[in-house]
Amino acid sequence: MTTMPPALSRAIDLLADPPADPDVTKGYLDLLADVPETDVTPKNTGVIQAAWASGLGSMLYDNAQAFARKLVSAWQLPIDWLDIPAGGVALDVGSGPGNVTASLARAAGADGLALGVDISEPMLARAVEAEAGPNVGFLRADAQQLPFRDGVFDAVTSLAVLQLIPDPSATIAEIARVLKPGGRVAIMVPTAGRGGEVLKWLPNGGVHFFTEDELGDAFEELGLVGVRTKTLGNIQWVRGRRP
Numbered sequence: 001m002t003t004m005p006p007a008l009s010r011a012i013d014l015l016a017d018p019p020a021d022p023d024v025t026k027g028y029l030d031l032l033a034d035v036p037e038t039d040v041t042p043k044n045t046g047v048i049q050a051a052w053a054s055g056l057g058s059m060l061y062d063n064a065q066a067f068a069r070k071l072v073s074a075w076q077l078p079i080d081w082l083d084i085p086a087g088g089v090a091l092d093v094g095s096g097p098g099n100v101t102a103s104l105a106r107a108a109g110a111d112g113l114a115l116g117v118d119i120s121e122p123m124l125a126r127a128v129e130a131e132a133g134p135n136v137g138f139l140r141a142d143a144q145q146l147p148f149r150d151g152v153f154d155a156v157t158s159l160a161v162l163q164l165i166p167d168p169s170a171t172i173a174e175i176a177r178v179l180k181p182g183g184r185v186a187i188m189v190p191t192a193g194r195g196g197e198v199l200k201w202l203p204n205g206g207v208h209f210f211t212e213d214e215l216g217d218a219f220e221e222l223g224l225v226g227v228r229t230k231t232l233g234n235i236q237w238v239r240g241r242r243p
C-alpha cells in the first residue's frame with residue numbers, strides 16, 4: 001500500500017472534487033490517470049512540449065534552467081514581492097523540475113505549503129525526486145482546468161508555461177479564480193526575439209508569443225489590480241493581485 005505524503009494529503013483538502021481513491025503511487029497526485037480522452041482540455045501537440053514531456057527533454061531543460069537561474073537575473077523569481085505569509089499556501093502552475101515550487105515553500109515556512117501542477121510525467125518524476133517534502137507536493141493536472149477550490153492560494157506563479165498552453169486565457173482565469181483576496185500572482189513568459197524567429201520555422205513549434213500588452217490586459221480584464229509588466233530582453237514578467 002502506498003502511503004499518502006503529508007503535502008498531498010493537505011493538497012486533497014484544497015481540491016474542488018477530491019478523488020475517492022487518490023493515486024499517489026508515483027509520489028505525485030495523479031488527477032489525469034483516469035480522465036477519458038473525450039473529457040480533456042485542448043492539447044499542445046508541438047515539438048517543444050513533446051520535448052518537455054520526454055525523459056531526455058525534461059533532463060536537458062532541468063539543467064538549462066538551473067544554469068539560467070544562476071546567471072540571468074531576468075529568470076529569477078520575485079519571491080519577496082510575492083509576500084507569502086508564514087504558513088501560507090502557494091501554487092506553481094507548470095512546475096517542471098519543481099525548484100520554483102520549492103522556493104515558494106521555503107518562503108511559506110515549515111507550516112506553509114507549496115504545490116506544483118504539471119502535465120508531464122517525466123517532469124513530475126524529476127520534481128518529486130529532487131524537491132518533494134513535508135510542505136512541497138506535486139500534482140498531475142492540466143493548467144487549463146486547475147483542480148482546486150476558489151480562493152485557496154496566497155500566491156501563484158507560472159514561469160515559462162503560458163506560451164505552451166493551447167488556451168492560455170483559460171489558465172489565467174483559473175489562476176485568478178484560485179487566488180485568495182489579496183493574493184499575488186507572478187507570471188513569466190518568453191517573448192519573440194531571435195529564438196522566436198527560429199521557432200517560427202519549425203513545422204509545429206507549438207509556442208505562442210504574446211504581444212507586449214496581451215497578458216497585462218488579460219489580468220486587468222479578470223479584475224486583478226496593481227498589474228505591472230516588465231520586459232527584460234526575451235523575457236516578460238507580469239504581476240498582479242486579487243483585490
Ligand SMILES: C[S@@+](CC[C@H](N)C(=O)[O-])C[C@H]1O[C@@H](n2cnc3c(N)ncnc32)[C@H](O)[C@@H]1O
Binds near residue numbers: 044094117118161165
Ligand atoms: C519550460 S517548462 C517550465 C517549468 C518551470 N515552470 C520552470 O520555470 O522551470 C514548461 C512546463 O509547463 C508544463 N506544461 C505545459 N503545458 C501544460 C499544461 N497544459 N498543464 C500543466 N503543465 C503544462 C510542461 O510540461 C513543462 O514542465
